[in-house]
Amino acid sequence: MLNIYKTMQDRTFAELDDFENGCWINLIDPTKEELERVNTELNVDMDFLKSPLDDEETSRLEIEEDQTLILVDIPMVEKEDDSYVYYTFPLGIILYKKYIITICLKENLLLEQFVEGKVKSFYTYKRTRFVLQMLYRMSARYLIYLKQIDKISHRIERQLHKSTKNRELIQLLDLEKSLVYFSTSLKANEIVMEKMLKSESVKLYPEDEDLLEDVIIENKQAIEMANIYSNILSGMMDAFASVISNNLNIVMKVLTSITIVMAIPTMLASFYGMNVGLPLQNSPYAFPMIMGLSIVLATIAIVILSRKNMF
Template sequence: MIEVYKTYDDGLRQINDFEEGCWIALTNPTATELLQVSDRYQVDINDLRAPLDEEERSRIEVEDAYTLILVDIPTLEERNKNNRYVTIPLAILLTKGAIITICLEETPILKSFMDGRVRDFFTFKKTRFILQILYKNASAYLQYLRVIDRKSEEVEKKLHASTKNRELIELLELEKSLVYFTTSLRANEVVLEKLLKTENIKQYPEDTDLLEDVIIENKQAIEMANIYSGILSGTMDAFASVISNNLNIVMKFLATVTIVLSIPTMISSFFGMNFVNIPGMEAKYGFYIVTAGAFVLTALVAYILAKKDLF
């Protein structure tokens, strides 16, 4: 899908054709759309296809007619009816006539610009637009990290009484998401450092503060990802032992119950044998006496085991 936007005096509008100073947003584009943009702005088709590969690394490439900025952005992926946090590439191409963004799927980062929810956003102010996208990206990482932290706390509460592996698997998925985030954030940090030194992208004094904010947000996201990853790793080790201990408690309880129930079973088995001279068989209340004795002995054994904290 291809969408074209441009800022006018009355605000941001979606247009039908390429114009000077426009923003071209490509979302999972077709080969025809890529060729159309490539021919119009003299962009290498391989650079346009690069963000369509989920394994593509973050980088900056400077060419004669354009500059390619490739970063990783966070997104949600549904797997087995559960949300999984991953990263996908987002390409920003700075050309002489327009700024081009390419992504595999629709992302809230760019959607906020399309909906006009970003202040001081103008399609013709290309440097600021790039920095605003990078700032939104770093903020999105922080938002997802907070969600992961809250979700991990919910899973921890379930683990306290769990004897199954389901919760541990959920924590493992969260830890894998944090590894993806940390790797992508570090790659984005390298891109930001190169962005400072790239002469093809004009550095305006009014954008200096925004660039500093982008770098600070990205560093904060890296620190948070490292902290949460360390906490999750320790939590998984601790709760693996908790689950094992919970299973031991269940097995101990079942063994104790088995011992207690074996007493009346053993007594009834003795008196159920097909012998002639069974003690008490001539007594009028023999059955009730034996039954009561079995219950008393069972209760006594249960009391002793309970005092030893075996229940």
Template sequence: MMRIFSTMNGQIEQIPAAQKGSWTCLSEPTDVELANVAQDTGVDLADLRAPLDDEERSRVDVEDNYTMIIVDIPTVEERDGRDFYETIPLSIIVTEDQIITVCMHDTVLLHPFMEGTIRGFNTFMKSRFILQILYRNATMYLRYLRIIDRESDKLELKLRYSMQNREILMLLELSKALVYFATSLKSNEIVLEKLTNLDRIKQYPDDEDLLDDVITENKQAIEMANIYSSVLSGMTDAFGSIVSNNVNNVMRIFTIISISLAVPTLIFSMYGMNFQNGMFGMPLTDKPWGFVAVVVVSTVLTGVVTWFLTRSKLFK
């Protein structure tokens, strides 16, 4: 899908065709759209296709008539009713007349720019537009990191009493997302360092504070991703042991019950052999109160065995 925007009279508006100072947004673009943009702008078609590969690395490429900046942005994909966090590349191509963004999905990162809710945003101010995208990208990382932290806290409460692997697998998914985030943020940091020394993109004095804010937010996101990743890794190992201990406690109870029930089973099994009275007859079989006595003895022995097992060090 290709959409073209331009700032007119202080308002962002969608226009039918690209013009000087406009912004062309390509989200899930078709081959025809890519070919048309390449023909109209002189951008190499291979560079336009580059961010459509989810393994594309973050970098800055300077060509004769344009500059391409590729950064990783966070995204959420819903699968089986759950949110999975990952990163995808976003390309920002700056030509002499306009700016082009290319992404494999319609990312929410750019929606506020399309809606005109970003303060001080103008499509013709290309260097500021780039910094505003990078700043919002860093804040989105921070937002998703806080969401992941809250989800891990919820899983922590569930895992205290869990005996299943489902919560452990969910923790592993969050841990994997944090690794992706940390790796992408470090790659974006390299891109920011290159932008500070890039003469091709003109930077105005008013943009210096914004660039500092972008670098600060990105570093904060890196630190948060590393901290959360370390905490989550330790939590996964700890709760893996907790799940095993919960299962062991259940098996301990079942073992005590099985051994305790074995006592009356053994006694009543022997009395069920129908021994005749005499030298080898079973005790109390000739007494009218013998059955009650055997039941009482079995109950007492079962209680004693149960009491011993519950206090034995072997079952603690």
């Protein structure tokens, strides 16, 4: 999908059909024809256009003649069954002449906020400011998702206190994997931002430098949060693996105690079910006496087991 947007002279935000100076070209899961159109009409490097479409691409800053590729990993979340899956995805930003081009394989909330006009002081012709606004909102989105992961882990923690299954541990494992993805992507993004601060290819005005420094600070805060939450989750998984094992042992102990108690009347009934001469076999009170003896012995077993904390 190829969309062209531009902030007009009266500062209204409009969608165009053709490329114009100062426009924003947004490519979401583009077709081969759309990539060739941008490549042919604007003479943008095809490798730059295709790099963000590889979900294994790492964050980097690449400069070739008058074209600059800023490749970063943005956070994404999807609902899967009854849980949420957090991961990262490449977003490419190309600065070329008077154009700014964004390329991503999936629709994402980050770019949708700009398209829907939810970002203040956003103008397509202010290319550097636009890039920094995207990076700032990307870092803020990381922080939001990290807080969501923390809340989910607390909810799972409460469930684990009474759990004897592996479902909650698997959910924690998924969250830990998400934190590893986040931490790795944030560190790679930080390197890109620091290169932008030193690079002459990305023209920064004094106010832009301040904004970029704010973005780097936000990114570092997200890295610290990801590391802290990852360490907490790792320790929690180890602890609750032991808790689940202990809960299972308690259940087995109770079931074993019940089996012992139930075995007593079963043994007496088995003895008196043999086809041999037995005491009280001719007594009319044999059945109530055997039942009473079973109850007494079972009660004694319950008392003994209770004193040993077997129930």
